[in-house]
Amino acid sequence: MAREFPSGVCSIVGAFESPRRKAPGIHPYQIHAEVIAGALADAGLTLADVDGFATTAIFPAEAGWQLSAVEVAEYVGIQPSWVCSTDIGGAAPLSHVGNAVAAIQAGLCEVVVVSYASAGRSWPLHATDFNTGQTGPGQFEVPYGMSTISAYALAAARHMHVYGTRPEQLAQVAVQSRANAHSNPHAMYRDLITVDDVLSSTMISSPLHKLDCCVVTDSGGAIVVTSRERAKDTRRGGPSVLGFGEAISHTQMNQMADLTTTCAEQAGRRAFASAGLKPADIRVAQLYDSFTITVILTLEALGFVPKGEAGAFISDGGISPEGRLPINTDGGGLSSNHSGRRGMYAIIEAVRQLRGESPGVQLASPEFCLVNGTGGWLSAVATLILGRDV
Structure with missing residues (x-):
């Protein structure tokens, strides 16, 4: 079969x-x-x-x-x-x-x-953070007030420790997202920001500042x-839907095997294989950006850059509209829209991009667009590869 x-x-x-x-x-x-x-x-x-x-x-x-x-x-x-x-x-x-x-x-x-x-x-009603189950792995975190932001901050701190990733490189992800959102009339925030603006914004959970976090x-x-x-x-x-892959790994962060990567490694591999494509074939991507660190982990896990080199790739303009892999062309979750499950908006922007209708930054006739969604505390990933209808 x-x-x-x-x-x-x-x-x-x-x-x-x-x-x-x-x-x-x-x-x-x-x-x-x-x-x-x-x-x-x-x-x-x-x-x-x-x-x-x-x-x-x-x-x-x-x-x-x-x-x-x-x-x-x-x-x-x-x-x-x-x-x-x-x-x-x-x-x-x-x-x-x-x-x-x-x-x-x-x-x-x-x-x-x-x-x-x-x-x-x-x-209008009070709601606790979503991942607060007190049984199983949750028993090791819930008593200490672990939150979504602090969970992602752990991954960011580990990546910085292992690979020397700098706060300025994380901040550049947010800066580029805001630049992409600048012309999007529906983006939540459109005013341009700088790396200094990100680094001087309120520290939420070290090393993540307020502007390292998605809009709500x-x-x-x-x-x-x-x-x-x-x-x-x-x-x-x-x-056309050319490729698809998904993978799951853990619920609580204390069960994450390696804080410096995600199961996008498996989901991406399946998506590329089913589409008959490689990372080098993709010239634009819509990557889940709940936090700036999510983008760095995803770029590496999908094979767009070698492990530990996403920070330098971003610093060199790799994710800009003129770069090797423009991302989140509508402004992404960091500037345009994130009401809970950003994956939907990433798919829609991929469709618009391939139709030549992005409200943010429209590229010149892209043939393919990769979409990657991340769920939970870096817990689950799904990857789609769409191809322009010709």
């Missing part, structure tokens, strides 16, 4: 990102409805065409709980024959795309909507996935 990902058999034919960044009093399900309508309109399809649905909505600010996918589908008015609610944190939307392609190839559905929405900024917004997004054959009948078609 073949176990290869069905490369190139499906396309993303609709994409829509909510322009909302601050939406007090707006329920996340309303945002779901808005972005699904927007993505279907982009594809020239209607709710009646949809027979597959994927979402994850169990975080407090996403307003769901048990059976969250069922509740969101009910609210929006979708009655799918195939449904997916895989939850691997910020990487979940990428996983949903991979699963949707497999389901379409298997004949379980034909048109899949993948949706996400969250009131990450305005949710309300927002949502949706995409439409269908077969290449059905894509011919949509309003404008869209990029």
Whole structure:
């Protein structure tokens, strides 16, 4: 039995990102409805065409709980024959795309909507940090007040210790993201910043300053996935899903085997293999940037630069629009939009980039775009490789 990902058999034919960044009093399900309508309109399809649905909505600010996918589908008015609610944190939307392609190839559905929405900024009810289970590995961290930021700070401190990565190199990631967001009319923050601005911003958890951390917004997004054959009948078609890979490793940081790398090594390897491509073939990427250290770890884990050399690569302009690998061309999670699961917005920006429609920095006719999502405390990764529809 073949176990290869069905490369190139499906396309993303609709994409829509909510322009909302601050939406007090707006329920996340309303945002779901808005972005699904927007993505279907982009594809020239209607709710009646949809027979597959994927979402994850169990975080407090996403307003769901048990059976969250069922509740969101009910609210929006979708009655799918195939449904997916895989939850691997910020990487979940990428996983949903991979699963949707497999389901379409298997004949379980034909048109899949993948949706996400969250009131990450305005949710009115108290919510603890997401990874606070007090049993299992959590018993070694919860009593000491471990948080998402301090977990990522541990990885940053270790990378700096082992490889000599400097705070200025971390800061340059944030500076470039803000430069990319400068022309994006919907970005949360557009004013240009400097390395000194990042290093002089409030220290949140050493070595991560405030501007090393992603923005916190309300927002949502949706995409439409269908077969290449059905894509011919949509309003404008869209990029092909060429490669996919995912991997999981741990929950709490005390179980992370190596703080200087992530399971993007495995997920990326699978995505490149299924697409028949190598890192050298990719000229633009949308990389999860919950924190500046996330980008450095991901560049190395995916094989774009050797281990320990991402800091120098960034200092030399490697991630700029003129560099070897421009990233996060809309401003990313560090400047444009991060309401909880940034993977959705990274996919949407990849689609826009390949269509020539980025609201931030549009590159000259890229052929491929890699998308990488990271979930949890560097716990789970999914990687997609999209190819321009020709």
